[in-house]
Structure formats: structure tokens, C-alpha cells
Amino acid sequence: MWKKGGWGISNGYMEDPRTRFFAALACDQRIEIIKLLREGERCTTELAPKLRVDISVVSRHLAILKHLGILVNRKEGVNNYYSVTDERIFKILDTASKILKDISERQSNIVANL
Amino acid sequence: MWKKGGWGISNGYMEDPRTRFFAALACDQRIEIIKLLREGERCTTELAPKLRVDISVVSRHLAILKHLGILVNRKEGVNNYYSVTDERIFKILDTASKILKDISERQSNIVANL
DNA sequence: TGTTTTATTGCATAGCTATGCAATATTGTA
DNA sequence: TACAATATTGCATAGCTATGCAATAAAACA
Numbered sequence: 467m468w469k470k471g472g473w474g475i476s477n478g479y480m481e482d483p484r485t486r487f488f489a490a491l492a493c494d495q496r497i498e499i500i501k502l503l504r505e506g507e508r509c510t511t512e513l514a515p516k517l518r519v520d521i522s523v524v525s526r527h528l529a530i531l532k533h534l535g536i537l538v539n540r541k542e543g544v545n546n547y548y549s550v551t552d553e554r555i556f557k558i559l560d561t562a563s564k565i566l567k568d569i570s571e572r573q574s575n576i577v578a579n580l
Numbered sequence: 581m582w583k584k585g586g587w588g589i590s591n592g593y594m595e596d597p598r599t600r601f602f603a604a605l606a607c608d609q610r611i612e613i614i615k616l617l618r619e620g621e622r623c624t625t626e627l628a629p630k631l632r633v634d635i636s637v638v639s640r641h642l643a644i645l646k647h648l649g650i651l652v653n654r655k656e657g658v659n660n661y662y663s664v665t666d667e668r669i670f671k672i673l674d675t676a677s678k679i680l681k682d683i684s685e686r687q688s689n690i691v692a693n694l
Numbered sequence: 695t696g697t698t699t700t701a702t703t704g705c706a707t708a709g710c711t712a713t714g715c716a717a718t719a720t721t722g723t724a
Numbered sequence: 725t726a727c728a729a730t731a732t733t734g735c736a737t738a739g740c741t742a743t744g745c746a747a748t749a750a751a752a753c754a
Contacts, residue, residue, distance in 0.1 A: 535683035569649035
């Protein structure tokens, strides 16, 4: 893992734990992983094809989310199945979508009224 | 601003706009700023003393949040007052706190039951 | 045991971020 | 106009992050 001293995740001095939480969500691949896991548990090789990155990268993203407690895993033979621990994670993603949508509309209106 | 090609914020190829949104929240100072603005609008110099960083840094953090649409500003004389645009921003911070608290308790129980 | 499949690390690297200090605006005031 | 207060950029930099490829590990199986 690329954790040589940091692997906070995100920048140096972190006091607020939410900083790490949001940093974990600040990544396309990880958001996509959570989205895919909304349908139920999936193992690394099932997720990899849909993320357009090397499977090793997927493995690392899963490790990051697991490390934070956002995911849990269940080993079954050679497969490692991951799933989201808390439904509120999905809720946060949904709320973020709504906020961004409204912000987008608000800014569109500003441009339209020039 | 340190935006030479990126200032996404966060990493290279971003498709999901939520990635930028969460990246904006993945910073102690910015979370603290939002927390302080919960009490009402504040200008740069009012915020700076509480963030333990140079005022220029505060200015940049405010610019980042404004750029994303999370904050709006109102100029009054030499002062520039910022405020949060959407109450749901606070809600997301609160939900994150709750989730992290539960994760923390869950992991404590695991350790306790070894 | 040797082989195949699945998953995780070691290593190297391009690119991004946060920060401070100095230099500039900008605005209000004597 | 000269000066003070507020706020924003230019520049340089330490430190982090995401990614790929190769090497390893772990498990199921012939």
C-alpha cells in the first residue's frame, strides 16, 4: 500500500475524523465501488471490470474503505467479498447528489439572468 | 491559487461530481470553516484566528468552497463575508459524525471481544 | 505436488494538495 | 494623497495520492 507515513487518507495534520471519511469518498473509483455494493456484496474480481483500473488498484481501494470501517469483508475460498456496513453511507451519497444538482441549477440560473 | 491544471479538487480523471464535493470536505480547515459558518456569515479575518493557518490559506479554502458552490460571499467595504448556501451541508457533516461514531463503537467491541 | 484462480503487496512515479511568505489589490479613512 | 486594514494571488515546496506492473500469497483442484 502507498502508505509511507500517511495513509490518513488525505493531508498531514488531521484532527477531525470526518476529514478521513470524506477523503475516502473523494475518489471516482471508490464512489463507484460503493454504488456497486449497493446491490449486495461483491468480490474484487467482480468489481474490477467495471472500474477501468488494474485489479490491484481495486484491491487497494477496497482496503482503504475497509480500513475506515465503511466496508467489511468475508472470505470464501479464493474470493474476498466486500459489503457496505452502514446504509447511511448510501444516504450521504444521495444527499450529495441532490445538493450538487441544486447548486448546478442555481448557477445555471445566474448565467441565464446575465 | 495552486491550480495549474488540476484544482478539481482531487485527483486526475473525475467523472462523478461528488468526488469533487467530498474532496472539498476532506480537509480539517474546510470542515472547521463550515462548522464556524453554521453560526452565520463570517469574513476571512474573523475565520483565520480559529484555523491556525495563515490568512492566505483561509482565503484559498474559502475560494475552493465558493468555487464549488458550497459557499457564497457578500462584500462589504474591505470585508468579504461568506456563508453556507445549503443547510444539507451541515446535515451531511452530522451524518458523517454519527456513522463514524458507530464504526468506532463497533470496532471497539470487536477488540473487547477478543 | 504442480497448476490455476483470486487477491494482496513492493516499487516507482506522475500529478495534486495544503501551506507560508511576499507581493498586490481594494477599500476606507485621516 | 498617504496610510491602514482586509483579502487575494505568485511562487516555491514538502508531503500525499492513485495507478500500473511485477512479485507474492492463499486457496481450490487435478
